[in-house]
Amino acid sequence: MNLKLQQYINGKWVEANSGNTRTIINPFNQEVIATVPEGDESDAKAAIAAAREAFDNGEWATTPATERGAIVRKIAEFIERDSEELAHLESLDTGKTVEESRGDMDDIAGVFRYFAELADKDGGELIDSPVPNSISKVVREPVGVCGQITPWNYPLLQASWKLAPALATGNTLIIKPSEITPLTHIKVFELMEEAGVPAGVANLVLGAGDTIGSELSSNEDVDLISFTGGIATGKKIMQAASMNVKKLALELGGKNPNIIFADADFDIAVDQALNGVFFHAGQICSAGTRLIVEESIHDEFVNALVERVKKFKLGSGFNEDTQMGPLISAEHLEKVEKYVEAGIQEGATVAVGGKRPEDPELQKGFFYLPTIFTDCTTDMSVVQEEGFGPIITVEKFSTEEEAVKLSNDSIYGLAGGVFTNDIAKAERCAAKMRMGTVWINEFNLYFPHAPWGGYKQSGIGRELGKLGMEEYTETKHIFQNLKPETINWF
Numbered sequence: 002m003n004l005k006l007q008q009y010i011n012g013k014w015v016e017a018n019s020g021n022t023r024t025i026i027n028p029f030n031q032e033v034i035a036t037v038p039e040g041d042e043s044d045a046k047a048a049i050a051a052a053r054e055a056f057d058n059g060e061w062a063t064t065p066a067t068e069r070g071a072i073v074r075k076i077a078e079f080i081e082r083d084s085e086e087l088a089h090l091e092s093l094d095t096g097k098t099v100e101e102s103r104g105d106m107d108d109i110a111g112v113f114r115y116f117a118e119l120a121d122k123d124g125g126e127l128i129d130s131p132v133p134n135s136i137s138k139v140v141r142e143p144v145g146v147c148g149q150i151t152p153w154n155y156p157l158l159q160a161s162w163k164l165a166p167a168l169a170t171g172n173t174l175i176i177k178p179s180e181i182t183p184l185t186h187i188k189v190f191e192l193m194e195e196a197g198v199p200a201g202v203a204n205l206v207l208g209a210g211d212t213i214g215s216e217l218s219s220n221e222d223v224d225l226i227s228f229t230g231g232i233a234t235g236k237k238i239m240q241a242a243s244m245n246v247k248k249l250a251l252e253l254g255g256k257n258p259n260i261i262f263a264d265a266d267f268d269i270a271v272d273q274a275l276n277g278v279f280f281h282a283g284q285i286c287s288a289g290t291r292l293i294v295e296e297s298i299h300d301e302f303v304n305a306l307v308e309r310v311k312k313f314k315l316g317s318g319f320n321e322d323t324q325m326g327p328l329i330s331a332e333h334l335e336k337v338e339k340y341v342e343a344g345i346q347e348g349a350t351v352a353v354g355g356k357r358p359e360d361p362e363l364q365k366g367f368f369y370l371p372t373i374f375t376d377c378t379t380d381m382s383v384v385q386e387e388g389f390g391p392i393i394t395v396e397k398f399s400t401e402e403e404a405v406k407l408s409n410d411s412i413y414g415l416a417g418g419v420f421t422n423d424i425a426k427a428e429r430c431a432a433k434m435r436m437g438t439v440w441i442n443e444f445n446l447y448f449p450h451a452p453w454g455g456y457k458q459s460g461i462g463r464e465l466g467k468l469g470m471e472e473y474t475e476t477k478h479i480f481q482n483l484k485p486e487t488i489n490w491f
């Protein structure tokens with residue numbers, strides 16, 4: 002592997018202070034693919050000190066926004082140049098098909114380009130001051146030192162949503178990838194160095210969440226923490242961030258409803274319901290795992306799904322005909338198995354799947370069969386909890402009001418979908434669905450121009466779009482009296 006396999010702190014490639022390492026495993030066959038440093042709190046502190054110094058010396062924050070944008074644009078160009086290598090690394094690390102990883106790399110380059118273009122587009126705003134002889138203006142400034150923590154399911158994609166706006170707005174940062182999927186983060190730091198990101202501005206620390214992650218969340222020299230991952234971790238981070246009242250951005254989980262009305266285009270709805278869940282073996286925050294289907298078409302719809310699911314080709318992400326790769330780890334596979342067992346015990350019916358595959362070629366990988374549960378009710382744990390695997394639950398409804406009510410019966414509010422040919426009905430549902438994204442006759446589409454984030458316990462704040470840029474800024478009002486006079490009150 003032609004990668005540095007080190008941390009990047011203050012412009013230098015370094016081992017962990019402790020000398021400890023971690024082996025990275027291919028989830029398709031459990032082979033060791035790399036050995037990387039296992040940093041700890043001391044590495045995180047060194048990276049925070051470097052980012053603090055780089056922010057406080059003011060050079061990056063006062064670099065003209067056009068120049069910062071040009072560097073971010075170069076990163077996009079280098080990602081496009083090296084996209085095949087990056088896609089290969091992402092698939093090795095995560096097990097997802099290389100075709101999916103190629104799509105991710107296109108998206109990632111697009112994210113860097115989008116924020117590069119936005120970098121010099123906000124010159125502040127003049128306020129119509131109510132005070133005579135004065136100037137009142139509002140400017141946006143970088144927040145300061147940003148801690149960024151990413152998950153294993155879309156490693157570099159989730160990182161790009163944080164790195165690009167933070168750099169474009171003049172912040173300094175320390176990023177920590179999931180300890181099990183660090184490879185594309187390392188590669189993108191090589192590209193950022195090549196693009197001219199100055200020493201100390203962007204730092205990469207590798208290792209566990211309860212050491213490095215909690216240091217980033219609690220350290221008083223970090224001004225903002227941006228986290229993507231599970232709710233339980235998000236709550237811990239929120240608590241730790243209160244130490245110095247950090248700015249906080251949380252992108253958490255989802256249990257995303259997909260409402261299928263009888264008047265929808267049947268074949269499109271079936272196809273999109275499958276696409277909405279089974280990419281990356283269902284390990285997607287916005288997977289439409291909670292199907293809510295109108296009673297009159299329920300049986301026909303389920304049969305169509307089952308017939309398609311039976312034909313899925315599972316295998317190595319590097320085989321061209323593979324449609325679904327493995328789950329990320331042995332631990333996660335066990336979690337998914339327990340989730341399915343709970344569903345069966347609660348009375349849901351397995352229409353297809355519900356176990357590990359028997360194919361001898363898949364036994365070394367962490368595979369689970371695509372699974373559809375019918376006879377589901379809203380009180381079941383499989384309907385309420387995020388399974389983060391290739392699992393769909395199907396519920397029935399008979400009225401529009403019931404469909405919307407079911408879709409909102411959740412602690413989550415990340416995303417949801419509606420399939421119908423009645424546009425007015427679709428708009429009525431979208432208006433009432435309590436989620437950060439609602440798709441109509443579409444599922445799981447995202448692009449850099451539109452904000453992404455959750456209602457309810459799916460998160461705080463937004464990534465992508467102009468709001469995703471604003472997350473990395475503080476707003477300052479500057480008032481100038483052009484004709485100061487004594488007041489003589491005291």
Ligand SMILES: NC(=O)c1ccc[n+]([C@@H]2O[C@H](COP(=O)([O-])OP(=O)(O)OC[C@H]3O[C@@H](n4cnc5c(N)ncnc54)[C@H](O)[C@@H]3O)[C@@H](O)[C@H]2O)c1
Nearest residue numbers: 151152153178179210214215230231234252253254255286
């Ligand atoms: N909303 C979104 O856009 C979005 C996108 C991708 C994934 N997710 C969510 O991510 C979850 C899956 O990812 P995961 O299993 O990697 O999540 P996770 O919460 O277990 O881990 C995410 C990151 O947090 C770190 N971490 C763990 N404990 C920590 C602690 N105490 N303090 C600080 N950091 C800590 C981990 O090392 C990892 O880097 C799912 O719930 C999924 O829905 C959400």
Ligand SMILES: C[N+](C)(C)CC=O
Nearest residue numbers: 154155284285286287
């Ligand atoms: C936000 N998304 C869909 C890219 C990844 C969620 O896991």
